[in-house]
Amino acid sequence: MSTRRRRLARTQSGRSRAAQKQDRLTLERFPTREEVSLARAHTATDRPERFHGPHPMFDHFPSREELRSAEARLGLVLSPNPEITWRRFERQLSVLRFEAIGKGLISSTELSRWDLVTERVRPWFVKLLAALLRSRVDHRSLSAQARQQFNDAVQHAHVDGSYQGLAAVHSDMSHRMHSMSGAVGTQRFLPWHRIYTLKMEDLLRSKKPGLTIPYWNYAEDSQRPDWVWKPPQVSRRTPGAAGGSLPSKTTVDNLVYNTSGYTDFTEGVEFDAHNQVHNWCNGTISTPATAAKDPIFWLLHSNVDRMWDLWQLNHTGTPTLSGADAVMDPWTQTAGDAEDVINLGYSYA
Ligand SMILES: [Cu+2]
Numbered sequence: 001m002s003t004r005r006r007r008l009a010r011t012q013s014g015r016s017r018a019a020q021k022q023d024r025l026t027l028e029r030f031p032t033r034e035e036v037s038l039a040r041a042h043t044a045t046d047r048p049e050r051f052h053g054p055h056p057m058f059d060h061f062p063s064r065e066e067l068r069s070a071e072a073r074l075g076l077v078l079s080p081n082p083e084i085t086w087r088r089f090e091r092q093l094s095v096l097r098f099e100a101i102g103k104g105l106i107s108s109t110e111l112s113r114w115d116l117v118t119e120r121v122r123p124w125f126v127k128l129l130a131a132l133l134r135s136r137v138d139h140r141s142l143s144a145q146a147r148q149q150f151n152d153a154v155q156h157a158h159v160d161g162s163y164q165g166l167a168a169v170h171s172d173m174s175h176r177m178h179s180m181s182g183a184v185g186t187q188r189f190l191p192w193h194r195i196y197t198l199k200m201e202d203l204l205r206s207k208k209p210g211l212t213i214p215y216w217n218y219a220e221d222s223q224r225p226d227w228v229w230k231p232p233q234v235s236r237r238t239p240g241a242a243g244g245s246l247p248s249k250t251t252v253d254n255l256v257y258n259t260s261g262y263t264d265f266t267e268g269v270e271f272d273a274h275n276q277v278h279n280w281c282n283g284t285i286s287t288p289a290t291a292a293k294d295p296i297f298w299l300l301h302s303n304v305d306r307m308w309d310l311w312q313l314n315h316t317g318t319p320t321l322s323g324a325d326a327v328m329d330p331w332t333q334t335a336g337d338a339e340d341v342i343n344l345g346y347s348y349a
Contacts (some may be wrong), residue, residue: 069137134346139214151229153208170292187319191338195328215302219252235283244279262317
């Protein structure tokens with residue numbers, strides 16, 4: 001035994017049992033062989049307190065969705081790496097290809113077609129996985145810590161003025177992003193607000209990597225999400241006291257599942273499941289020019305965007321826009337760019 005080890009052993013034996021226990025079980029550095037065997041001899045009876053303490057992220061067993069969304073918010077890489085996952089999938093495809101040839105389902109002259117499809121699927125598959133890792137969740141499923149993260153990000157963006165800069169875009173009605181600007185506004189409402197919400201999410205992610213804007217599913221959740229930080233000068237008065245209403249689940253389900261044309265759908269959403277909600281909230285968020293100053297705006301629009309995404313999964317139909325009308329100014333993205341959330345890099349849980 002080296003002098004150093006002997007000194008260590010002597011020091012340890014002279015200390016209280018509790019202190020020794022602390023020492024050998026501290027994981028702040030790599031343990032020696034002796035420390036490990038000493039700790040092993042005791043693990044059965046006296047596991048250290050730290051293993052019984054609360055988990056830093058969960059106070060209950062998380063569902064798959066909770067775990068995924070926590071990972072996405074924290075920007076952790078516990079989830080599959082999209083490229084590696086593609087390679088696994090590709091390997092499986094080669095097995096299928098081999099089987100298909102063996103069973104005579106495809107001839108060797110048709111193999112190039114198979115490979116073409118595989119090549120076309122690849123970039124979309126990688127995007128899908130990345131988008132699943134940037135998933136927007138129901139705000140009710142956020143932990144206290146996740147809510148704090150969201151509010152911290154909003155406050156940081158408020159301190160440097162970037163929040164106000166982006167919120168001010170909504171006061172410029174020359175962007176024609178509502179039906180109150182006419183027929184073009186009706187067509188632009190959904191794609192414009194999709195890009196707008198994504199710009200805010202990008203801004204907040206620059207403050208807190210991994211964060212996403214949660215949605216407020218107001219058809220099934222009649223509480224205004226007042227946990228969201230309220231900037232100074234923003235007013236929130238009694239919900240419903242100045243008119244407006246929250247849509248029922250039946251109204252929203254009818255819009256999402258039983259409304260076939262894009263124009264009918266977007267008008268239904270804008271008037272019955274958006275304008276009324278803004279007004280019901282009662283305060284800064286109820287006036288188009290100031291609405292985005294209240295950060296609840298983003299939870300409301302995350303939900304509007306989610307309804308469109310759901311509709312898109314069940315229907316065909318796109319905004320009728322061309323030329324400058326199709327450009328989501330002041331940004332360069334077009335209505336076409338805004339069509340698919342997976343293409344934009346996020347998804348809804
Ligand atoms: Cu709105």
